Amino acid sequence: MPQRPALLIVDDDELIVETLGALLEADFTILSAPTRRQAIDLVRTLPAPPPLALVDLGLPPVPHRADEGFALIGDLLAHAPQMQIIVLSGQSEEGNARHARTLGALEFVAKPADPADLRKILHDALDAGRAGPGARATDGGLIGVSPAMLTVLDRIQQFADAPFPILIEGESGAGKERVAKQLHAASARGERPFLTLNCAAIAPTLIEAALFGHARGAFTGASGQRAGYFEEAGDGCLLLDEIGELPLELQPKLLRVLENGEFQRVGETQTRFSRARVLAATNRDLRAEAHAGRFRADLYHRLSVFTLRVPPLRELGHDRLLLLDHFRARFAAQTRQPAFTLDEAARDLWLDYDFPGNVRELKNIVIRLQTKHPGTSVSAALLAGELDRDHRASAPPPPSAPHDTFDSLVSDATAELQTAPTFSLDDALRTQERAYVEAALRLADGNVSKAARLLGINRTTLYNRMDTLGLPRPQGSPVQ
Known part of the structure; x- marks a missing residue:
């Protein structure tokens, strides 16, 4: 009997989890977690991540808002x-549904859901996931003929056998890992291992052991020795994804490997040598981060001997139609249904859309259209329902002039001092600080490193402020 695929259910309502488990346990091995942190902690402990996740948006500590659910989508995909x-x-407002899809969710289902419909959606999603990796491995490389994509392809040929690191820059979902794989495939090392370590997906305290390996007893839970990514890559290629999230205290050790190949396993004094080629990818401006002191300048210069920018989908013009054709053909064949088409107005809308989630968003839109409208002509009205048009329209208001802002603050403070029966400056400052910290954490989707950058402080300082303010730390955060 074939093994049932794993399904991760993330919902803080125990009754809903039990009900879903009873309905779906015949088809899936059920895993569950009530919060975002516990869900990520669970995924980290599994030998392989589950292929499917069923996620509620309203999760603790703010179950009345969608923030935690949106953050979880990004965390799981990382x-x-x-x-x-x-x-x-x-929380089935249309704006929430569109934004969840933009972040990478395949589909949005409102509660309460029909069990038969939900089961079908999960099986269709599982089939779509199974179709993905194989097609990527055999489709011959990157897709596109726009000037921006041709520039990327030229750079890949130029840099393929360069003996130096390459820094790959681009927005989330733009295809940085795909470009890295193409660089490896085009090089003389193409038949050797290609490994990827996502620096944002591992707790800061565990990244060193993941990179360099560890000896038995090096830390709690290290029951045996283990090789790290540098050893396992051999003389192949190691991609360090989200390199901007690498802790500052670990960056000198990475620099040492890049300069002379030397490293040590955690808990050992023996020097080992790496022959792996190193690629790094980031969605941040590392030059600006280095200038601001949030990333080591010497490491940045070592990583960026060659820099390759992956353009966002909005810069690729009619390549968006080529990608539509590619994914539509793949999923039509996989579902054994005739492919949908776009009418002329829908085609114009497709070319006008920015795709803020880039290729990942485009692929998921195609999957949904092929599932809902096989063999039919999709109108602009139907297509518009799948697009996050609000993303482009929501531009922040222009900032107020500094003197106007300060005068307004003085006016507010004067009114409060005149009307409040008692006033505590410490309490007022604490409330302001908590508001800014919580705002930064929400804008950063719970990523403490990103929130610290928004606040202009280092991550350790932010952890200390969170402890002082009584704000919970993310799972796996170091204890000061």
Whole structure:
């Protein structure tokens, strides 16, 4: 009897989890977690991530808002890019559905859901996930003929056998890992191992052991010795994804490997040598980060001997139609249904859309259209329902002039001092600080490193502020 695929259910309502488990346990091995942190902690402990996740948006500590659910979508995809995520939520406003899809969710289902429909959606998502990796490995490389994509292809040929690191820059979902794989495939090392370590997906305290390996007893839970990514890559290629999230205290050790190949396993004094080629990818401006002191300048210069920018989908013009054709043909063949088409107005809308989630968003839109409208002509009205048009329209208001802002603050403070029966400056400052910290954490989707950068402080300082303010730390954060 074939093994049932794993399904991760993330919902803080125990009754809903039990009900879903009873309905779906015949088809899936059920795993569950009530919060975002516990879900990520669970995924980290598994030998392989589950191929499917069913996620509620309203999760603690703010169950009345969608922030935690949105953050969880990004966290899960950082750990397992091939995971198919279905959002099952009572927060079913159309804006939430569109934004969840933009972040990488495959589908949005409103509570309460029909069990038969939900089961079908999960099986379709599982089939879509199974179709993905194989097609990527055999489709011959990157897709596109736009000037921006041709520049990328030229750079790949130029840099393929360069003996130096290459820094790959681009937005989330733009295809940086795909470009890295193409660089490796085009090089003389193409038949040797290609490994990827996502620096944002591992707790800061565990990254060193993941990179360099560890000896038995090096830390709690290290029951045996283990090789790290540098050893396992051999003389192949190691991609360090989200390199900007690498802790500052670990960056000198990475620099040492890049300069002379030397490293040591955690808990050992023996020097080992790496022959792996190193590629690094980031969605941040590392030059600016280095200038601001948030990333080591010497490491940045060592990593960026060659820099390759992956353009966002909005810069690729009619390549968006080529990608539509590619994914539509793949999923039509996989579902054994005739492919959908776009009418002229829908085609114009497709070319006008920015795709803020880049290729990942485009692929998920195609999957949904092929599932809902096989063999039919999709109109602009139907297509518009799948697009996050609000993303482009929501531009921040222009900032106020500094003197106007300060005068307003003085006016507010004067009014409060005149009307409040008692006033505590310490309490007022604490409230302001908590508001800014919580705002930064929400904008950063719970990523402490990103929140610290928004606040202009280092990560350790932010952890200390969070402890002082009584804000919970993310799972796996170091204890000061």
